[in-house]
Amino acid sequence: MEAKVKQIGKPLTPSLHTALRRWRPYLWGLLFLLPEIIIFSVFQWKPIVMSIYYSMTNVDVIHGNSFVGFENYRRVFEDDAILIAVKNTLYYVFLGLVIGFWVPSVAALALSELRWFRGTARLIVYLPNIVPAVVLYGMWKWLYDPIGPVNQFLGWLSIEPVRWLTDKMWAMASIVFMSTWQHFGATTLIYLAAILGVPKDLYEAAEIDGARVWHRIIYITLPSIKMIFLLMFVMQFISTSQSYEAHLAMTDGGPNNATLTYMLHVVKNGFYKFDFGKASAMGVLMFVVLTSLSVALYRLQRKEDHA
Amino acid sequence: MDSRERGMISNQDLRNPIVRVVYTVMVAALAGLTVTMIYPFLTTIFNAFKSKRDIFTFPPKLLPQEWVWTNFTEGWEFISFGKYFLNTMYIFGGTMFFSILFIGMASFSLAHLSIPYRKGFTLFFMCTLLIPGSTYMIPNYLNLKELGLINTYWALWLPAAANAFWILLLKNFFDELNKELFEAARIDGASELRCFLQLAIPLSMPIVSTLFIFGFTYVWNEWFWTGILLSDADKYPIATAVYKYVISGENNSIGVNVQFGVLTIVMLPPLLVFILLQKQIIRGVNLSGVKG
Incomplete structure (x- = not known):
């Protein structure tokens, strides 16, 4: 592009000349955009578009790819593990919401009422977020050990020890506890900011009018953070439905597929069995579900911004 | 207390015994939460100081009986x-x-x-x-x-x-x-x-x-x-x-205590960054709240 501009002084065909003059003011703007446009095209849009192509291809790195139509999709639906994976994913999302959703909101409410050490408590609640994933796994494998600290604590309460990671009943819940421990602090801080943003005069006025503390929470605090609640709900849904790393590291999908999530199944099909076609088809199916959800989230956000 | 500093609960409310009990329970729950947050850090760090025999004592103890520093050097090498x-x-x-x-x-x-x-x-x-x-x-x-x-x-x-x-x-x-x-x-x-x-x-x-x-x-x-x-x-x-x-x-050629040495070493840089830059990090959390 620069080379072309340098030629302006030389005689050019009139049409090219006017075209260049028309684009001249945009030169720097477009030049600055160009690298990012290339990066986005090559590393984001191309794989996104290509996922449809790969989902209909038998990907063979050695003998070359061949078009197979909907064969990959048929194999996805005939896979017995897929139903288990979908069920497990929904169960994980459900547990994540049951355990992980109320904790941050209650913690934020409590923190906002703390009169001393609020800053310190805020930092401590956030602290688990900074633990690198691999350290988290090592840490919790130890805590969950059959004779580890968690079972020891249960022993004090005279509760039978639980085989956290190897019991089909508990394996998924164990992973939910672990990731709730790590992530709820960040959500708490977001709620906390919203709660502290509620004008204090409202409470003052309500109190003068005789509203109880409980009523103030229900009628003033909760309505003011309703939108954040909804946003966090959808965001948590989208992020937990995609999880696989903790499941891979903690239990490798076991025991007996009890923690095999949908994305872990994709990863195993793709990177362990090298069945890239089927894995891509699974990705496209996931894409349809999650993208409609995130479009819904976007609408919500827009609504909040306008409110 | 300055009236602008108040939250949902005012000083007036705290004279009410029920509110006071609930408030106390809440503070206690937060204290429990804090312990739950900190405890895994402490086990990880203290385990890194334990000797091989020490780490397998049953029931497990939080503090090491004798402080061993070689786990870090061994872990660093490994x-x-x-x-x-x-x-x-x-x-x-x-x-x-x-x-x-x-x-x-x-x-x-x-x-x-x-x-x-x-x-x-x-x-x-x-x-x-x-x-x-x-x-x-x-x-x-x-x-x-x-x-x-x-x-x-x-x-x-x-x-x-x-x-x-x-x-x-x-x-x-x-x-x-x-x-x-x-x-x-x-x-x-x-x-x-x-x-x-x-x-x-x-x-x-x-x-x-x-x-x-x-x-x-x-x-x-x-x-x-x-x-x-x-x-x-x-x-x-x-x-x-x-x-x-x-x-x-x-x-699996290294002992559990050395593994914890490795984990502690790997945890330290982010911890250091957090301690030094907590203000920016907390601000970043609120930024990521707007992300889809």
Whole structure:
């Protein structure tokens, strides 16, 4: 592009000349955009578009790819593990919401009422977020050990020890506890900011009018953070439905597929069995579900911004 | 107490015995929560100081009976911390260089330069925020393979610059910068490149430093994707190395106490960053609340 501009002084065909003059003011703007446009095209849009192509291809790195139509999709639906994976994913999302959703909101409410050490408590609640994933796994494998600290604590309460990671009943819940421990602090801080943003005069006025503390929470605090609640709900849904790393590291999908999530199944099909076609088809199916959800989230956000 | 400082509960309420009981329970619950937050850190760190015999005593004790320092030196050697740390920093450096340069230029263009179809370009970037990354993980891998970037750091550096969320953050920050400032610089003969490098970037240090924290956290954490893309074990970042050699148990030649030594070492840099930069980090959390 620069080379072309340098030629302006030389005689050019009139049409090219006017075209260049028309684009001249945009030169720097477009030049600055160009690298990012290339990066986005090559590393984001191309794989996104290509996922449809790969989902209909038998990907063979050695003998070359061949078009197979909907064969990959048929194999996805005939896979017995897929139903288990979908069920497990929904169960994980459900547990994540049951355990992980109320904790941050209650913690934020409590923190906002703390009169001393609020800053310190805020930092401590956030602290688990900074633990690198691999350290988290090592840490919790130890805590969950059959004779580890968690079972020891249960022993004090005279509760039978639980085989956290190897019991089909508990394996998924164990992973939910672990990731709730790590992530709820960040959500708490977001709620906390919203709660502290509620004008204090409202409470003052309500109190003068005789509203109880409980009523103030229900009628003033909760309505003011309703939108954040909804946003966090959808965001948590989208992020937990995609999880696989903790499941891979903690239990490798076991025991007996009890923690095999949908994305872990994709990863195993793709990177362990090298069945890239089927894995891509699974990705496209996931894409349809999650993208409609995130479009819904976007609408919500827009609504909040306008409110 | 200043009336502006009050929350839902006023001093008046606290004279009510029921409210007082509930408040006390709440504070106690928060104290319990705090202990739950801190305890796993303490076990990890104290286990790293235990001797081999000490770590397997039943029931497990939090504090070591005798303090052993060699777990750290052994762990450091075992995981070749120096080598993998340098790899991680190399990945981090490249990631930040390409991200800040390309994302910064694009954001600067969207905020302060005249371009046609501004809305179209913005959509071209921002639409990707709505598409969850893991759904095209496999094609992403095949694409990088086709480009011949597998087992090179380019496969990590360049895609990192395709980050719409960072464009959003930087562009929003640039939008707040005074237009007249750039006009004045242009009149004085500064090129757009100079406006960007010597005005926009230095003035945006608050957001750039937040992005550096995001980038560091990401690079220090990421173990799975890097392990897939880099087939040569000598190129691993520290997280992948720890996963392969300590967590997944491919190599169990070290004791549990030494494993905790490794974990403690790996946890320290983010902890240090957190202690030094807590204000920026907390601000970053609230920024990521707007992310889809």
